[in-house]
Amino acid sequence: MRECNSMKKRFHRTVLLQLITSYVLASGALAQTTPTLYPLTLNYTAPATYLIKDIQVTGTNSIDKEAIVTLLGFNAGDTVQIPGPAITDAIQRLWKQGLVKDVAIHASLAADHHVVLTVSITECPRLSAYSFVGIKKKEQEKLIEKIALVKGKVVTDELIKNLQKAIKDHCVEEGYLHTTVTIASVPDPTNADYMQLKIKVDKGEKVIINAIRFEGNQHISSDVLRSQMRHLREKPRFTLVKDVLKKILTLQPIRKQGILWRPFNLQESWNYLQEHVILLSSKFNQAKLEEDKKRVVSYCQSKGFRDAAIVEHTVDKQQDALLNIWMKVEEGRQYRVGDIRWVGNYLYGEESLKQILSIKRGDIYNPLLLQKKLHNNPEGQDIASLYEDDGYLFFQVDPVEVGLAGETVDLEIRLQEGPQVRINKVLIEGNKVAHDYVIRRELRTLPGDKFSKAKLDRSYRELNQLNIFDPAIDILRVPNFLDKTVDIKYKVKDRPKVEIKFSGGWGDEFMFSATLATNNFSLRNLVRSRAPIGGGQTLGLSAETNGAGYKNFALQFTEPWLGGKKPRYFHLSLNKSSEGNRGSIGGKIGLGTRLTWPDDYMALKGSLAYYRHDYEEYDLLGNNEKHTGVLNDLAVNISLERDSTGPNPIYPKEGSKLELHTNFTPPWSWLSNKEHNGLSVPERYGWKEHHQWMLDSSYFIRLLDDLVLNVRGHFGVLGKFPSQGSIGPFERFSLGGGTRLGNRTLRGEEHISLRGYEDGYITPKDKVTGYKGGVIYDKFVLELRYPIISSYAATAYALAFAEGGYAWAQYKDYNPFVLRRRSAGAGLRVYFPLIIGTTIGFDCGYGFDKKTTDKRYNELEFHFSIGMGLR
Template sequence: MLKHSLLLILTVFLFLPLQSWAQIQIGGDDVKIDFANPQEYEIGGLTVSGIQHLDANALKAISGLRVGDRINVPGDEISDAINQLWKQGILSDIKIVATNIQGNLIFLDLQLTERPRLTKFSFKGVSKTEADNLRDNISLVTGKIITDNLKQVTKAKIVDFFIEKGYLNAEVSIEEKDDEKMVNGKWFVITVDKKNKIKINDIIVHGNTEFEEKKLLKSMKGTKEKKFYRLFSTSKFLESEYTVDKKSLITKYNTLGFRDAHIVKDSIYAFDDKTINIEITVDEGDKYYFRNITWVGNTKYSSDQLSTILNIKRGEVYNESRLESALYMNPTGRDVTSLYMDDGYLFFQITPVEILVEGDSIDIEMRLLEGKQARVNKVTVVGNTKTSDKVIMREIRTQPGQLFSRADIIRTQRELAQLNLFNPEAMGVNPTPNPQDGTVDIEYVVEERPSDQVELSGGYGANQLVGTLGLTFSNFSTRKMFTEGGSAWNPLPSGDGQLLSLRAQSNGRFFTSYNLSFTEPWLGGKKPHSFTFSTYRSRQNQNGREKDDPLLSEIVIFGSSVGIGFRLKKPDDFFSVYGQIGYQLYKLQNFNNTFLFSDGTANNLSLTGTLQRNSIDAPLYPTRGSQFSMSFQTTLPWSQWFDGKTDYAELEPEDRYKWIEYHKWKFNSKWFMNLSSPKAERKFVLSARAEFGFLGLFNQDIGQSPFERFYVGGDGLSGFSLDGREIIALRGYENQSLTPTNSNGSRIGGTVYNKYTLELRYPFSTNPTATIYGLTFLEGGNSWLDFNDYTPFNIKRSAGFGVRIFLPMFGLLGLDYGYGYDDILNNANANKGQVHFSIGQSF
């Protein structure tokens, strides 16, 4: 047995020329090994040295060497082991050393040096925001083994990051520095030289004879030339956008009959150090037209019926996009596939085949496979972690046993979105057909989102600053309030889709107001009959005196209402009707502001009926659909029914208005139209609105009610109001500046108003946790004291722009700038540009 270590560096063997002898040192003696005659050894032991973080057993396994294996020294087994270890990319140096030889037993040690590990990294040449975004983008983590590949991938990701921002010539370097606090640790200093942001100077199109270059370039939405008038579109060059836009350019040709159009070549070259030019050469090809369209395989519907749905006439320009839209899944539902699928034909298939191209004409044969009608088997819901199953299931239109209907699925998704409890972007439907028995299982996928809201705001009314705190619970559950053990209070019982709202306003001792409202959308749980109860109490102390002070000046208002709503089936089930009875009591003591009398009481008992239709596709950012509502609110004609003798013209105001009487009519309509492609992720939407309100009287001797009038102009925030007035927002003008005044110049409210609004909206984010969209608007409206003076188009006009942000905890927040085009009598500054802040409304 050898008493000293035998050091045999086997890796050297791989690189030495074949020679008869090599020298190895054993103690002080020289031993000659015959490399021309490899010897076979059995591995008697295998150890690993030099590692700090890696697993020794794993490294042994990777090497492929095992104790008991027989190997040749020198031989392929050693070189194979080195190669296997090196391929892992985690080692910077590898030696396989013989520590001892006993007869035919050889003892090996894997002497390894780990690659350094990353301990931290920093950036130079970028802003803090860019550095934060880069950290998320490059996915560097401490403890990662540093390899050449790691550095190259990191550089590439950083370069791509800045290319997407228009810095096409960005350069990145990575410097490694030793970390004194960690053995074999290094940190990166990543230096970025962004250079100039590259924009597009000019886009030149060659080969276009049918269309002007300007018309073609409009189809390239993300690749635009640098022009001074482009305020809202970028001219930076993005490779990803350019690739999409080249396809869009060809699609533009295809929609106009040039189905063979293609890009022959394109080139990008520097114009100067800040801009580039793009040249695109197209081959337009010939223009084609539809000729004969025939139907094969249809038994359910006649060829004439299908041709009517298709709505493509002989001689029309060939347009593949239009053809596909008429055959498959048109968003409006007017297509051939929807016609079949809405009648249960889940397995329906249609294939358009060009059977003849002759000259500039194309004949198409529509080949149908109708299949059998499918019925719904099981309906399930997944993803609702908070909302009860019954809340979702009662909105689902696809019921077991019914014929499958695509329209019912789309309507179900719309109804679930209207609940405002789920993320509309994450909603999904997974139909699982069962062709054997002609049924289909439908699984609806939802994702809960925060729906409760907190309102924290300040307003100004009656020459006082008023603070507001409001809490709205959109998914409340009274059923779970009394759950045994209180397990449902986390922090509040929820999941049944009920609405509970609590609101308080105050400015200290001078004004307080408390509101509570509750809505059960499905009273009894069987039908969509809603029940609503609300109550409030407010008190304004005008001079700050105590309650028992005879000079106290105050008004106390108590109000309560109960309403019930029904969803109708005719004319369609987008209609609903709502009825409400409400009561307000006004108690005044030495209160000489706003009202026509300072002492006494007034009672307002009214009935309200509302007919409305709502078909919008989403509550936060509607892209299509409409909302209409007509309401009629009335008191009883107390003076005529119960007292036909009193001369009300001679009564004092406190007696004349002891029981308030009026009738009030309102109409409100909204339309939403998508202006973008159905496939676009972010859609331009045009919104048009019209409003009208009228307040009538029963008794000419009493005159118009001083309550329930319309106050028009400004941001629509009420601060607080004491007389049931309606605050109508109209941007571009001061608050209530379009409201009629009396001879003293005090605003007394209008008895009739109308308003028109046109908005163009664009979403910056449709994420339900932060929905953000910008808008521009044209608006006009006015109010009148007497209906005889009402002129529908004698309006005060304005225009402007704004932004809306929806945060789940705070609701809809808005900021607008509007400029009024028309002067206001006796108020020269009312229309000179106004900034408006809004909460919980969209104007």
């Protein structure tokens, strides 16, 4: 036992001795690996090369040390010349990062011609907070987004200078030319490595333009030149009456070259109006001035002054907030067209091309008109479209001035017809909701077909008419010259899947309607237990009320391509309404098809509708007599339509819409073979009996750029069957007010809007039968429209209108050449697809033919409407 204990003690002593020895040896070895460093004496006349033993970084807080070493351009184990360019370049690279405000590299000498480099840096402070003084919160948000000001960013002198410049540039763009920006950097009291920026902005007064003057223009008046400036305008003024009186007193209209001696020119009249009626001032912007100078020069060139130029301009400060702009114009000679020679035309003869060009020898030389006649003429056919509609996608045409003789320009129009191209692939992108087949069935461009620009434009229109995509549809052509084909790519952007729409009107009482609807429903997906969207079908649930007892609920479903192969229209609607002592229920089913004659803008639609109306103690005939009973309404509706308006259905710029509509019931009086004499009102009028015919036409004419004239005409007539005796009380016409939503009486008056008058102002009464409402009416409208906003989020346009109409109780009194109730006014239309999904309208009208005994005689009428009314 003692021997075992003795052996254990010897073993423990041995182990302890080995551990002590190992520690001593390890300590010695560690001491030997730490080099002894000595100051390095630099010799600038004879630099020496050293081997880098180690690189150390000091002074970093948030910057990664490894990143600093990487930026140096050398590592441990490399050789470096000290002093030498490598050290200088390394310091410059660190400076360029903009992360440090001080940097130095120190070298210490180790054994065996080795050096240890120490990089000492002082980091720039970082941004912890910022504040603005002198600008509103909305402007602050715009600026923060524009200059990308984020917390944690390194604060340097360059950053502060860039901030000052960006803020000042932003304010100058807004018209504040005298803006001063002061930025103070303050240490963060909670963190020494961070700074706070105090940004003070003094915008001063907004600078507007007092006057724009031209000098040197001898043939084109300054008024006309000013009107060509789209962005910059003089301060508001109305000098129209003053200028007209001046011209009349000085007999200018009847003098030579006066307005009475010249043919009417719409562009000239528009320019004159713009010059003398300035409602909104414009802020000064140098970039916009340069754009407007180009527009002025282009206009001069369009009048034959080929060499016109603005050779000098000055911007003078009249007051702190007013500027005067002066421009010196050199018109040069006025040129006319000389000889026109065609080169390279093999497919079409010169006579055909000349007819489209419609520019002849002796005409004023207008380069802008020439280009428009050769390429993309929005007002008619052009040479390029002639070829591209026939498949010549690679067609090129270039007008070349080949001779200047005096004041005549000789032209050579060079054509490169190229090969005929066919469509290879039709690609679709961006439709995350709508199925491909919904898009493809509307396209006129099919694989294998000959390329046609006209079909491309038609496809664009048809996709917009679906109203399920952003109107800004991008169509890309990807040509392949080698195999004479082209791929066409349609890039679309879906609109909201489900819309909450509001419709309404405000005349004598407010009417409100709300609709939960989608025009991209898919019944097929619903049956297959998928998300019921993307099929291009319309499904809507609507509710209508006046807040005082009237309620109307409707469910509607529309399939534009019944069967999926041909454009056959199917419609189904169910309706239930109630108000006080009456209620109605019913529905309608309709079919339609697109026609191909005389063109494929035509459509034929028909429907069958039935409604049952129960009433109790109700004035059915409008003669203050109460009755109780049931009124049945079974009617057939047939309409023949042609719609070529476009390209945007919300703001059409061209095309026309015509519709002939008839609504008739069976001849119940003839079928029943009953004598009406002696029958009670509920018995006699148990079924509605009539035939009604309506004709509506609407034409859109683009006048100048986006200025559009809408000309509309409406006509309606109500007839009777021979067995009726006289025209009944149902479906008569009433005019006056704005767009009305529904029909509030069982008589089913056809309400026609006529702005400037109260709702139902024109409701004639038949002297023989006592029935209220006209049996024939007409209405004519002139409406001038100009867009204010055109974007995906909203469309808005201003309008001015003049309209007139009337309704007659007897055929014999009808006179289509006399507008007995006329009005004029102005309005605004706003469309918010992402918010309410329909058009809001505001109109102010004055009726010229009100009776002097009316309560609101000589007063303006204001109309509010939501939705696009047909009439």
